[in-house]
Amino acid sequence: MFVKLENINFKYANNEDLILNDLSFELPKGCMLAILGPNGSGKSTIAKLIMGLLKPTSGHIYIGDEELTEKSVNHLRKKLSIIFQNPDNQFVGVTVKDDIAFGLENLKVERSKMQEAVNQYAQMVDMSEYLDANPENLSGGQKQRVAIAGALAMQTDLIIFDEATSMLDPKGTKEIIEMIKTLKNSHQKTIITITHNLEEALFADKVMVLNQGKIVLEGTPREVLKEKTILEASGLKLIDGLFLIDRINNSALEESQKKVLTDKLWELTFKM
Amino acid sequence: MNDNIVFGQYIYKNSFIHKLDPRIKLFVLLILMIGTFLVPADNFILLSIALMIPLIAVIFSKISIFKYLKSLKQIVFVIFLSFIFQLFGNEGGKVYNIPINFSYANLILAVLLIVIFFLFRKYLPFKMLIFIGLVVLIIYLLRFPLIGDPFKETSIHIYEKGLIHGTFLIERILIIILASTTLTLTTKPTDLTNALEWYLAPLEKIKIKTSIFAMMISIALRFIPTLFNETNKILKAQASRGVDFNEGKFIEQIKQIVSLLVPMFVISIKRAEDLADAMEARCYVPGEKRTKLVKMKCKVTDYLVMLFILTLFILLILIRCGVIYAL
Ligand SMILES: Nc1ncnc2c1ncn2[C@@H]1O[C@H](COP(=O)(O)OP(=O)(O)O)[C@@H](O)[C@H]1O
Numbered sequence: 001m002f003v004k005l006e007n008i009n010f011k012y013a014n015n016e017d018l019i020l021n022d023l024s025f026e027l028p029k030g031c032m033l034a035i036l037g038p039n040g041s042g043k044s045t046i047a048k049l050i051m052g053l054l055k056p057t058s059g060h061i062y063i064g065d066e067e068l069t070e071k072s073v074n075h076l077r078k079k080l081s082i083i084f085q086n087p088d089n090q091f092v093g094v095t096v097k098d099d100i101a102f103g104l105e106n107l108k109v110e111r112s113k114m115q116e117a118v119n120q121y122a123q124m125v126d127m128s129e130y131l132d133a134n135p136e137n138l139s140g141g142q143k144q145r146v147a148i149a150g151a152l153a154m155q156t157d158l159i160i161f162d163e164a165t166s167m168l169d170p171k172g173t174k175e176i177i178e179m180i181k182t183l184k185n186s187h188q189k190t191i192i193t194i195t196h197n198l199e200e201a202l203f204a205d206k207v208m209v210l211n212q213g214k215i216v217l218e219g220t221p222r223e224v225l226k227e228k229t230i231l232e233a234s235g236l237k238l239i240d241g242l243f244l245i246d247r248i249n250n251s252a253l254e255e256s257q258k259k260v261l262t263d264k265l266w267e268l269t270f271k272m
Numbered sequence: 273m274n275d276n277i278v279f280g281q282y283i284y285k286n287s288f289i290h291k292l293d294p295r296i297k298l299f300v301l302l303i304l305m306i307g308t309f310l311v312p313a314d315n316f317i318l319l320s321i322a323l324m325i326p327l328i329a330v331i332f333s334k335i336s337i338f339k340y341l342k343s344l345k346q347i348v349f350v351i352f353l354s355f356i357f358q359l360f361g362n363e364g365g366k367v368y369n370i371p372i373n374f375s376y377a378n379l380i381l382a383v384l385l386i387v388i389f390f391l392f393r394k395y396l397p398f399k400m401l402i403f404i405g406l407v408v409l410i411i412y413l414l415r416f417p418l419i420g421d422p423f424k425e426t427s428i429h430i431y432e433k434g435l436i437h438g439t440f441l442i443e444r445i446l447i448i449i450l451a452s453t454t455l456t457l458t459t460k461p462t463d464l465t466n467a468l469e470w471y472l473a474p475l476e477k478i479k480i481k482t483s484i485f486a487m488m489i490s491i492a493l494r495f496i497p498t499l500f501n502e503t504n505k506i507l508k509a510q511a512s513r514g515v516d517f518n519e520g521k522f523i524e525q526i527k528q529i530v531s532l533l534v535p536m537f538v539i540s541i542k543r544a545e546d547l548a549d550a551m552e553a554r555c556y557v558p559g560e561k562r563t564k565l566v567k568m569k570c571k572v573t574d575y576l577v578m579l580f581i582l583t584l585f586i587l588l589i590l591i592r593c594g595v596i597y598a599l
């Protein structure tokens with residue numbers, strides 16, 4: 001197991017509510033997990049706990065085989081990276097190349113290697129032409145791509161996308177989703193993607209639905225998508241394909257026909 | 273694309289001055305500042321040599337002279353005031369009498385000129401300079417009673433010493449302003465921060481975390497333009513809801529400004545929290561040693577410039593101490 005959460009309870013200091021309630025899950029190395037849930041369900045809180053930015057009120061978190069504690073956090077963080085929701089608020093550098101290098105500078109990477117890495121990862125996210133550009137002149141999608149380059153350059157084992165597309169226009173969203181897909185298919189990283197968009201969860205290995213700090217559903221995308229009532233109760237917008245499947249199942253068609261049609265639809269849904 | 277305009281005044285040009293190491297430029301500025309105050313009082317020859325240095329830099333920087341004038345414009349009034357103080361605050365040397373004859377025609381002309389100036393102020397470039405010129409012109413015209421007899425005759429005394437002191441002071445200020453403007457026009461703010469951090473680095477040895485200050489400056493440089501954009505957005509949003517920041521009673525205006533400040537505060541605090549998370553997540557530990565992507569490197573020209581400035585400076589000190597009597 002690469003990430004393991006054990007009986008996590010969490011409360012913010014200034015807030016009486018129990019934001020996470022006895023939460024446990026684990027994620028094997030190289031796997032991709034999608035965490036779904038409505039706004040305020042505690043998704044970002046989970047991400048920050050894994051990154052060691054917050055400390056659980058009770059319970060344990062393990063990264064690799066090591067427990068995440070105040071002592072181990074600085075060293076374990078070198079294995080972790082995260083892309084946040086707001087493209088502006090995570091752009092630390094004054095220019096693109098400064099921002100890609102920021103993490104490497106903290107890791108005390110040698111200058112020549114750093115320059116190489118900056119060029120390499122800028123190219124990977126297709127931002128080579130903008131190395132000297134400053135964030136004011138970039139689109140949201142471009143800024144998120146720079147953030148991804150910065151995370152990849154640090155060569156971490158785990159990468160978390162915390163609603164990384166929710167503030168982007170459709171074009172930017174598509175670019176980032178494509179990037180996550182490519183990353184997944186390279187099988188080199190453990191990925192956690194947090195979203196309230198079902199489509200972004202379709203290509204994950206495992207999906208987890210969170211509501212009010214509790215896991216209400218867990219399984220493969222196919223298994224989870226079948227639980228229409230729970231998904232709707234968790235405030236998630238169903239994707240079009242599911243409505244059609246529903247219609248077909250409730251229609252007067254023969255069972256064999258239903259099966260052919262729904263199978264085809266599932267297949268198409270997952271090809272998206 | 274204006275990718276090269278980062279923040280502040282920096283203007284990209286491919287010039288020898290731009291390419292100088294920011295540490296050297298900072299050093300030259302510092303030496304010039306100290307130097308202009310070490311020049312013996314009223315020694316115009318030495319001060320003019322000092323003035324040559326920023327002038328040469330201005331010419332070599334390939335940046336339009338108007339950019340420099342713009343930065344001078346903002347302090348023309350201060351320069352003018354200090355000149356006036358010096359002019360009337362010093363007695364000695366030759367006396368020049370400027371007769372002042374108040375006649376009605378002169379007074380009416382003066383008022384007329386000033387009214388015209390204020391009417392057309394909007395369309396004039398270099399307003400302050402023109403205004404100062406106008407005042408000088410009016411005083412000059414008071415020499416001649418235009419029509420009729422003056423009802424009061426008096427005169428202003430100007431002493432030679434006042435003139436000399438005043439001019440000396442202007443030249444001093446000019447040197448410092450030109451030099452610092454050249455620095456900010458030709459150096460990226462980030463490079464300047466790096467240079468500053470380099471100079472402060474020895475303080476790390478006595479456990480003063482200068483790297484944290486440098487990080488703070490660079491974060492500020494990063495977010496000031498973003499903050500500007502955000503303010504504009506909020507202003508526009510409120511304008512579209514009918515809020516007019518220029519109208520209404522005083523209380524209304526206060527309310528409107530608060531309605532701008534509150535969202536700015538909320539957004540900035542959220543931003544600061546997010547940024548802190550993002551930096552920490554990327555392994556930033558305040559005060560810890562970091563490597564740097566950009567390396568500042570002194571080239572031959574940098575050393576030559578430094579040598580040149582140091583030589584001049586040492587000569588100046590020798591003159592000051594009376595070792596050299598040449599000038
Ligand atoms: N810094 C904070 N202080 C207090 N309460 C917070 C803080 N951040 C989030 N919360 C609360 O915790 C809950 C979960 O937040 P979050 O994890 O951000 O949800 P999600 O990412 O799923 O939208 C929300 O009800 C929110 O109001």
Ligand SMILES: [Mg+2]
Pocket residue numbers: 043044045162163
């Ligand atoms: Mg969130």
